[in-house]
Amino acid sequence: MKWFTQMFLMLFGVLQLAGAATNPDLYSVLDFGAKGDGRTDDTAAFQKALDTAGAAHGGVVYAPRGNYFFAGHLNMPPGVTLKGVWESVPSHIGIRNPGAAKPTDDGTTFLVTENQGKEDGSAFITLNDNTTLKGVVLYYPEQDPAEEPKPYPWAIAMRGKNPAILAVEMLNPYNGIDATRNERHLIRDVHGQPLRRGVYVDSIYDIGRIENVHFNPWWSMKPRLFKWQQENGEAFIFGRSDWQYVFNTFCFGYNIGYKFVKTPAGVCNGNFLGIGADDCYTALVVEESAPFGLLISNGEFVSFHGPDPTMVAVGPNHTGSVRMVNCAFWGPCNQIARIAGRGTVGFSDCTFVQWDRNKEGRHALQAASGTLLVRGCEFREDKPQIELGEGMRRAVISDNVFTGKIRIQNKSKLAVRLENNSADQ
Numbered sequence: 001m002k003w004f005t006q007m008f009l010m011l012f013g014v015l016q017l018a019g020a021a022t023n024p025d026l027y028s029v030l031d032f033g034a035k036g037d038g039r040t041d042d043t044a045a046f047q048k049a050l051d052t053a054g055a056a057h058g059g060v061v062y063a064p065r066g067n068y069f070f071a072g073h074l075n076m077p078p079g080v081t082l083k084g085v086w087e088s089v090p091s092h093i094g095i096r097n098p099g100a101a102k103p104t105d106d107g108t109t110f111l112v113t114e115n116q117g118k119e120d121g122s123a124f125i126t127l128n129d130n131t132t133l134k135g136v137v138l139y140y141p142e143q144d145p146a147e148e149p150k151p152y153p154w155a156i157a158m159r160g161k162n163p164a165i166l167a168v169e170m171l172n173p174y175n176g177i178d179a180t181r182n183e184r185h186l187i188r189d190v191h192g193q194p195l196r197r198g199v200y201v202d203s204i205y206d207i208g209r210i211e212n213v214h215f216n217p218w219w220s221m222k223p224r225l226f227k228w229q230q231e232n233g234e235a236f237i238f239g240r241s242d243w244q245y246v247f248n249t250f251c252f253g254y255n256i257g258y259k260f261v262k263t264p265a266g267v268c269n270g271n272f273l274g275i276g277a278d279d280c281y282t283a284l285v286v287e288e289s290a291p292f293g294l295l296i297s298n299g300e301f302v303s304f305h306g307p308d309p310t311m312v313a314v315g316p317n318h319t320g321s322v323r324m325v326n327c328a329f330w331g332p333c334n335q336i337a338r339i340a341g342r343g344t345v346g347f348s349d350c351t352f353v354q355w356d357r358n359k360e361g362r363h364a365l366q367a368a369s370g371t372l373l374v375r376g377c378e379f380r381e382d383k384p385q386i387e388l389g390e391g392m393r394r395a396v397i398s399d400n401v402f403t404g405k406i407r408i409q410n411k412s413k414l415a416v417r418l419e420n421n422s423a424d425q
Helices: 002-022 043-055 223-232
Strands: 026-028 037-041 059-062 066-070 080-083 108-112 125-127 132-134 137-139 154-158 164-170 175-180 186-192 197-202 209-215 234-238 241-252 256-260 268-273 276-278 282-286 294-297 300-302 310-314 321-325 328-330 335-339 344-348 365-375 386-398 408-410 415-419
Touching (some): 026 043, 043 059, 043 066, 043 080, 125 132, 154 164, 164 175, 175 186, 197 209, 197 241, 234 241, 282 300, 335 344
Parallel strands (some): 026 059, 037 066, 059 080, 066 108, 080 132, 108 137, 125 154, 132 164, 154 175, 164 186, 175 197, 186 209, 197 234, 209 241, 234 256, 241 268, 256 282, 268 294, 276 300, 282 310, 294 321, 300 328, 321 344, 365 386, 386 408, 386 415
16 A cells, blocks of 8 residues: 555656646746755746746746745746645644644745845735735744844735735744735735734725634744734734725734724725634724724634733724624723724624723723714623713613623713613612
């Protein structure tokens, strides 16, 4: 049986090589001088292969199994795919779990070294019109898992129309994906541990998609580095994006999990389904959003570390609309939400657990101003539930279930409706 398996694998390899030789749209980086030995600078060989495919109006540049060292950066011509061996996103947990596979043990690994200390330098890989990066691991070998990270530029920049990143592991970049100034980006099946920023979206005027992107401390949880990440890291950042779709995303151990900001290009609206943030100082920060709204459904948010652990923070300049439906909030935090601004924030069919961890009498939801909607939610702690400040313009608190007695503090003198709520006492 062993002999048969060996023969099958040999035959399969021969057939693959034969297929590559007869396929005019497939280019191997080895044919352009790449070594994949982890020492030789393969930048020029890769760029030559990419440019050759681009001159032929598109093709697939294939990087077989190996450790490819890069002292420079790559720019992908339109219509070109850069592909490694992975058909699904790999996972390497070498430093966090001794004895597990290290990032250079198998598959196609890119060792990135250019522009250390220059955060504003060129991205390692820039995608352009109809280009795809697939099936590779990006690893920064000069980062120290026990120290504060060294700054680097973005690992990947997405430009033009229809750039795509598929099945890529970004094991330890300082900055992950710059998804700005493009149309219809697709980021799917991306895992890793970006240390400062994970994905930054801005200046998107045609629908962008982010699916199955998970940022976990797989590379290092050593105290100094991980503390720095929790004090400085931001996993997902959204500026101007029209109709952004985000599905099945997760992050662990950041200062901010999801951040919505106003940039010179504008603000974000979109559909966020099945998103999660665990052990973030603040899971969700909304500085500003579009008036037609951020729709957040089936989310799970956990905060229990930091100076003031909070799940949701809506800033004083917020004028848009945020709606959270069927979301769960837990972890021994100080409060579930702190809300300010003139916009609207809504919670519907949500579950709230474990706020006021120090028994200071903090309310789960603290709304200083704007409009608040809380309907059909369950408060699973016998603690103060909702505080409405003097600046509240409107509020509807209805059809909720409270543990213990209803403890809603209303300082607003404007339109507030409290009705059909149910409590144990």
